[in-house]
Amino acid sequence: MKQSSYGLVVLAGALFAMLPWLNMPAFWQSFLYIVFYWGVLAVSWNLFSGVSGYFSFGHGAFFGIGMYTVAYFCGHLEMPFLPILILAGFLAGLFGLGIGALVFRVHNVRGELFALLTLAVTFVIATVVLNTPIDGGPGVYLNSVVIPKFGPNIAATFYLMMLALLIVTMLAAIWIYSSKLGLGLSAIHDDEDAAEVMGVPTYRSKLVGLFISTYLAGMAGAIQALFVSYVTAPETFSITVPLFVVLMSVLGGTRHWAGPLLGAIVITGIQYFFTVGDSALMGKMILGLILIAVILFIPNGLLGNFARLRAKKNSQKIVETLKNIYIHSPNKEVQKPTSHVLLQTHGLSKSFSGVKALQNLDLEIYQGEILGLLGPNGSGKSTFINLISGHFAATSGQKIFQAKDITRLSAHEIAAQGITRTYQTPRPFNELTVLDNIRLVASYAGNTSLDEASELAYAALMQVGLENKADALPSDLNLHQRKFLEFARALAAKPKLLMLDEVLSGLTPSEIQSSVELIQKIRSQGTTILFVEHVMSAVMALADRIAVLNHGQLIAKGLPTEVMRNPEVMAAYLGKKVE
Amino acid sequence: MPSLNLLIQSAVSGVLLGGLYGLIGLGLGLSWGFLGQINLSHFAFVFLSAYLSFELVTKLGIDPLICLVIFPPIFFIIGVALHWLIRRFQITPFNSLLLTFGLTVIVEAFIQWIWTADFVKLQTSYGDKKAEVFGIYLPFAETMGFLIAILVAVMVHVVMKYTDLGKAVRAIAQDPKMATAFGIPQKRISLGIAGVCTALAGLAGVCLAMIYTLNPSQMYTWIGVVFAVVMLGGLGSSFGPLIAGIVIGVSEAITMVFINPSWAPIVSFSLLIALLLFRPGKL
Amino acid sequence: MLEIKNIQVAYGPATALWDVSLSVQPAELVCVVGPNAAGKTTLINAIAGLNPLVGGTMHFNGQDMAKLPAHQFCDAGIALVPESRRLFVEMSVLENLELGSYIARAKAQRAQTLEMVLELFPILKEKINQVSGALSGGQQQMVAIGRALMAKPKLLLLDEPSLGLAPSIVIDMFAAIKKVNQEGISVLLVEQNVSMALEIASRGYVLEEGRVVAEGVANELLNSPQIQKAYLGIHS
DSSP states (O other), X not given: OHHHHHHHHHHHHHHHHHGGGGXXXXXXXXXXXXXXXXXXXXXXXXXXXXXXXXXXXXXXXXXXXXXXHHIIIIIISOOOHHHHHHHHHHHHHHHHHHHHHHHTTSTTOOHHHHHHHHHHHHHHHHHHHHHSTTTOSSOEEOXXXXXXXXXXXXXXXXXXXXXHHHHHHHHHHHHHHHSHHHHHHHHHHHHHHHHHHTTOOHHHHHHHHHHHHHHHHHHHHHHHHHHHOEEOHHHHTSTHHHHHHHHHHXXXXXXXXXXXXXXXXXXXXXXXXXXXXXXXXXXXXXXXHHHHHHHHHOTTOTTHHHHHHHHHHHHHHHHXXXXXXXXXXXXXXXXXXXXOEXXXXXXXXXXXXXXXXXXXXXXXXXXXXXXXXEOSTTSSHHHHHHXXXXXXXXXXXEEEETTEEOTTOOHHHHHHXXXXXXXXXXXXXXXXXXXXHHHHHHHHHTTOOHHHHHHHHHHHHHHHTOGGGTTSOGGGSOHHHHHHHHHHHHHHTOOSEEEEESTTTTOOHHHHXXXXXXXXXXXXXXOEEEEEOOOHHHHHHHOSEEEEEETTEEEEEEOHHHHHHOHHHHHHHHOOOOO | OOOHHHHHHHHHHHHHHHHHHHHHHHHHHHHHXXXXXXXXXXXXXXXXXXXXXXXXXXXXXXXXXXXXXXXXXXXXXXXXXXXXXXXXXXXXXXXXHHHHHXXXXXXXXXXXXXXXXXXXXXXXXXXXXXXXXXTEEEEXXXXXXXXXXXXXXXXXXXXXXXSHHHHHHHXXXXXXXXXXXXXXXXXXXHHHHHHHHHHHHHHHHHHHHHHSEEOTTHHHHHXXXXXXXXXXXXXTOSSHHHHHHHHHHHHHHHHHHHSOGGGHHHHHXXXXXXXXXXOOSOO | OEEEEEEEEEETTEEEEEEEEEEEOTTOEEXXXXXXXXXXXXXXXHHTTSSOEEEEEEEETTEEOTTSOGGGHHHHTEEEEOTTOOOOTTSBHHHXXXXXXXXXXXXXXXXXXXXHHHHHSTTHHHHTTSBGGGSOHHHHHHHHHHHHHHTOOSEEEEEOTTTTOOHHHHHHHHHHHHHHHHTTOEEEEEESOHHHHHHHOSEEXXXXXXXXXXXXXXXXXXXXXXXXXXXXXXXX
């Protein structure tokens, strides 16, 4: 899929590159320059913001840094253009990295707050530029800078430089959309916390994406600076760049790599139509109206549906290839419970603003067993799973996994150790196909490439019986299938310990039966299982041992029938009679 | 070293200006706090109201104080209509940010189309009036704006704290389902809140017109200050934005005495960034 | 008074209740018990108007409730004490109680009802102006019940009032609920704590996996085999 896209871009680029030598009329050359320019800005914005959902309103800042790098070094210091062009990209990228490093550490700055913050950054940079020798107020003239010679004339040089940058940007976009990084960013868009728990290194991924995006924006600014040859702060840092890149991407579709380019072509066309007719303001109004109309009527953009189709087709192709070469070799070894300790907690406690959710829990899970974790509502069962998976940190106590202390590890590190969990209400990544959902987890948790993960993902799908739904989107599945998707996702990471949080709620009796069989099969193939459940028939059928919590404390553990006849357990469930 | 008199005058000007910041911020903060929406078009409405005041006063000779009375109801209706639209299309909170952004751009272009990018100033007999207290000047327009800001903040506070309606609004913000379970007509009240916030924008716009020379692109410079005011003062708070506005207004004014005034935007924007980084939840 | 026939209610993409029927007569105290995830909260929320019915009918005092908008249930005479209280935690005890009587017909009697509630839960008198989120669990539960009573309901719905409370407080709580019922208000109580619930109720239903698996007179239900199986998974 991506090979043909790369080829398409390079071919189109080569064709357009020939045009200056074919006596293209000046009007078209400058129109195309502007299309290329906005294409670079919009695509570079989208390959981070559109994919990850971190909509930056500050693209103008990085573009401006690029512009002013050239203005300062070439204009004031009279250095040659080409090396400064490279520098411009780096400076912009470094700024992006710096801001990202600070901002992504803060858990709540997402969505609207991120947009606000990046907008504020733009104005701060603008003010600094305006009030320091970088600009100082009057703007910077660049007419004395020597323009490199690439094409038959000066205009053609700019055309070719921007075209080259556009090709690079498009290739970067295609790469991101089909790579492990891009899939990780998409997952972050859908559900960042789940992504982190499933093994995606969210902090690192966002930084890389932002760097690429801002680097390219900086280079666009550098070329544009030389093109306009007179740089002023108000023009550079105005609301135009942030507005247009958002508008173009949203119009074209943020989920497709070509969306922003399509948006750039459409918007530039409309703009030209209006400036030619000397009603630039009318044009601006129309653009605002277009943004509103798109939000109201086609929130996924023009190519939004194409993006989905592309993802589906991709998954279908992978499945087709694997179907033929995959030979299901069932694990001959059937695992049984052992007395070897896999996970151990010592004095594990968790308080939430004074409320003790878990107190001093000492629990061991043996390799190969199925351990049921029971207790009335509010007894701390989900808290326990959340603590083990690293969703939040313990207030005190230790967690030891395979004789290693994992108490301080972050969620995605714990996933890499071999512990996975499912959620009570399934949390699939809604914009990813079923297959991609699993491939993502398999490749991150297992530290493999996406292609290697495809096999693991397919195997997991076969295990749960969802192989013919590989190209479906989670919204197409019913609850039972979504729960099995959760299973498959957990399995593809080949975990040593799998934690199931009320997977059976909401299922019909026959669905419960097939789930129970699946869980038994999973155990026999080598995964130790901890499950929280209320459907008692299933608990009795599945559990080797049971542990019961009440009010955050462990009150019983042992064989199922013994535990359930324990008077304290009976009282916890049925309540004490008033004497 | 600037004189004490200059410093005090600056501080006082900062306080008065801070009142206006607070007034603009109040509407924004109420809709953010109680409706969960970041309404960028709030600024557009403030400026639209400012320009309309200019138009009515300059072309029709209407007293600006009359505008103070007739604009809020008109803007109330606009606010209700906008919120109804957003609800009808079930737009996500983030998309409503984009949508209001689009609306702001439209209004800015519209303003520029009708009134051009030239600077315009409302000229009235009030323009030159000022009071003098202990050698410190209190210009009429700024002082009036400040007093209106205080009055409005008090009114909002009283309604929020002492009336059933105010309590219902707070309940809806905390737990809309439970509010509904006790008979609170959540949808109707939300429309009302949106209307009031926009009416406040209309009110602030008239004050703005009386104080400042207007220019369409100024809209965006106010965004930083007002957001900083709202975040510092607290979403949904009645006095918070006012107090935060005064704090920021005074800091800006004192800073400008010592440094070139064109550095002024940096104070509020940097503060905003710091707030977003260190206290990003509800304050 | 309350007649529910064959209702089906969804919870997200799943069906939480299949074909549930129950009734509550005037001044009756009825309980619904069952293990977790049986659908008890979904049932109570459906009766309160917060969960729409996918199938079946619900009538209250002859009025068809299925078509009624959610915010009119309170005026119809149904008040809810939800699971984990769900007080307006940033507001004071008094404000919570006032909001309970937001609707016009309750507002008219606000002062008297308030007095009655404070008689029922005297400790609230000294806490009346405190922020409700700062109160203990038991006190919060009292405020939640008080808030519902302020709405002057004909039917009071309680969703697991004993959750997270110490046993001694639970005893007082249930005594208060019994007292309320004796004043003539019908009560539908959903509980995990089976013995306490069946102690004060006259009739009970057992809900398991979204269906009613047993119903009957309260003191007969407690030792029934269905309860043992539903809660403990053991066949006695």
